[in-house]
Amino acid sequence: MAGSFQLSRRQSLTLGAGFLGYLTRAALAPRQAVAADVPVAAGGNASSSQRQVxxxxxxxxxxxxPLLPHIEVDDGVLMNLFSPLWRINAKGAFIPDLVxxxxxxxNGDISPDGRSWRIRLRxxxxxxxxxxVTAGDVLFTLQTLRDPAFPAYTRSGFDLIDHVEQTGPLELSWHMREPYAPFHAVLASAMIVPSHLLKGKTDVSAxxxxxxxxxxxxxxxxIPSEEIRLKANPHYHLPKAEIEDAIIRYIPDLTVMFTQFETGEIDYLGMQGILPDRYPQxxxxxxxxxxxxxxxxxxxxAFNMGRPCFQDLAVRxxxxxxxxxxxxxKTLFQGIEIPTESFLPAESPFFDPNLPPHRFDPDAAAEKLERAGWRKNRDGVRSRNGLRLEFTNATTSSNALRTQAQEIIQQYLSDIGIIMRIEDRPAAVMWGRYWVHSEFDSALVSVDYMTGSDPDASSFFMSTASPAKxxxxxxxxxxxxxEVDRLFxxxxxxxxxxxxxxxxRRIQQILRNDLPMLPFYQINNIEGIKDTLAGYESNxxxxxNLWNLSEWHWT
Structure with missing residues (x-):
């Protein structure tokens, strides 16, 4: 509990190793591969069949x-069962799939005003x-995502389509009320579903x-709570999978999952990865x-700027x-996580590498508050015009490491006369109405702000996109x-x-100054794979990172 916290800041940092991203590691993506260089115990290469992973x-x-709300772990299965019109590779290029x-x-398939699109299927x-697979299936998928009665995982872009028609067995076209450049990225993650099995069905459980x-x-x-088995599709329209069977095993205990990777019982260790304190091993x-x-x-x-104290830029x-x-x-993550000043990942071509770097300067912070009229009271807490500078911070409960992170931040803020009370909640409560309708004061959170691979974050930062309003x-x-509204x-x-x-890039500069959220780091997942399993590519x-599982093969 916050009230019983008596460790020094340095002790807190040491004990808190592995905190924030622990809960929120989700999607996967890759750049650096570190080859193992020291032998381990015998059995470290225990066998998997050469025809399965x-x-x-x-x-x-x-x-x-795939059209229902789903999270990152579901994507690993859905991307291998279903096909989009096109996919996106690790370099950010769109690659034809069904088209x-x-x-x-x-090529003329988008009109000069960006509002009319034509799709040509293989x-x-x-x-x-x-x-x-026909144009009728694509038409059905688009109509489903446009249907306000269907609980779609997204309507971004689809809600701008005002007319869509099938113009041939393998061709269709649609018209949009206004151009929407991110739609390429949206469609890269929109899996096409079979109309002959789903049309007219209100119950999709079967x-x-x-x-x-x-x-x-x-x-x-x-096998619920254990594993899912996928079989290679012998009639796939693109190069066939090089393995016959993919077994996706659910191992909720990260220590057990690491041990199974160590002994060779699993070939690839994915989400949520290896914790930072296990990285040296x-x-x-x-x-x-x-x-x-x-x-x-x-x-x-994240700040709720509906709260009076956070409406003051000097406070943020x-x-x-x-x-x-x-x-x-450095202390908590052994240098693994990637410090950032942006809401975009550093790999995005839209990322601005020249944003002002963060500066730790508690004296300057205190002086900034003084100049803004936030003065310390006898109890050491700052106030202005009767408003005390104190607020709550929330995140998912039942995670001791993340609570330690909050306590560390709590100490830092106490040093400059700010009280931050910790009030965590179960995940179902934290990310429900409490989060969506801005009932929190502040929160520790991990967010993918992009629309697919596109930098469109208008849903998060445009003034018209606040459910609380x-x-x-x-x-x-x-x-x-x-200005941010106009730029989006x-x-x-x-x-x-x-x-x-x-x-x-201009939006990033404005948000770096306005700070509706304090960007700590871009999550850097630690994954592992057997040396003899080729084809893996982080994206x-x-x-x-199961996005290209069909290309994995044993050497």
Missing amino acids: IVGLSQEPTVFH TVIPSLE GDALWHDGQP FSRAPVGSGPFRWGER ARTLQHRTIIQAPQPFVEGL QAIYEAIDKETML GGRGQNVFQYANP QEGNRTFDRTARIRCY VNVRS
Whole structure:
């Protein structure tokens, strides 16, 4: 509990190793591979069949209808069962899947005003039950995502379509009320579903128990709370999977999952990865490659700017200056996590590398508050015009490491006369109405602010996107800046990449100054794979590094 916390800040940092990203590691993405260089005990390369791969995940996939709300761990299964119109690779390039060509202004499949689109499908794609994939399936998928009665995982872009029609067995077109440049990225993660199995069905539970897609793997079986088995699709329209069976095993205990990776019982250790305090040991494993995999998630402290004290920019800036972010990251994460000043991952071409670096300066923070009229009372707490500078901070409860992180921040703020009370909640409460309708004061949270692989974060930062103010979106900060609104609208309506980069870099600069949330770090997942398993490629543009499982093979 916060009231009984008596350790020094240095002791807190040492004991808190592995805190913040512990809960929120989710999607996966990659850059650095560190080859193991010290032998381990015998059995470290215990066998898997050369025709199968066993994947270890600490969360269990449970949603198998791709148009329903789902989380990152579900993506790893859905991306292998179903096909989108096109995919996005690790370099950020769109690659045709069900289409013969990706629509663009240049090839004429997008009209000059960006509002009319034409889709041309390949003719050899089949559903796993042998039926052909047609334009009717794409039409049904789009209509489902546009239907306000359907609980869709997203409506971004789909709600802008005002007319869609099938113009041939393998061709369809649609018209949008306004151009929406991020739609390419949205469609890269929109899996097409079979109309012949779902049209007219209000109950999709049977389909979810035995999903039928057109992807590189077909459904095998599911043993709840244990594993899912996928079988290679022999009729896949793209190069066939090089393994016959993919076993996705649910191992909720991270220590047990690490041990199974060490002994060779699993071939790939994915979400939630290896904890930072296990990283040195992991690097000693023989015949293993340990990967630092950047994710699109940014961890930070979110402010509810509907609260009077957070409406003062000086308060938000002083809080950031009072936190020794660099020491926290070095001590708690052994230098693994990636410090950031942006809401975008560093791998995005829209990322601004020239944002002002964070500065730890509690004296300057205190002086900033003094100048803004926040003076210390006899009890050491600052106030202005009768308003005390104290607030609550919340995150998911039942996580001792994350609570220690809050206590560390709590100490930093106490040093400059700010009281932060810790009031954590169960996940179902924390991320329900309490979060969505801005009932919190401040929160520790990890968020992927992008729309797919696109930098569009308008849902989080446009003034019209705050549910607490009657808007549609995820602006739980209740942040409002007219220039940011204008830049999002401009950036989303042009297909000119240079113009979009200019808009989004300016948005990052404004948000770095306004600080509706304090950006601590970009999550860097630590994953592991056997040296003889080739084809793995980390991809920050998707939420699961199982995105190209069909290309994995044993050497």
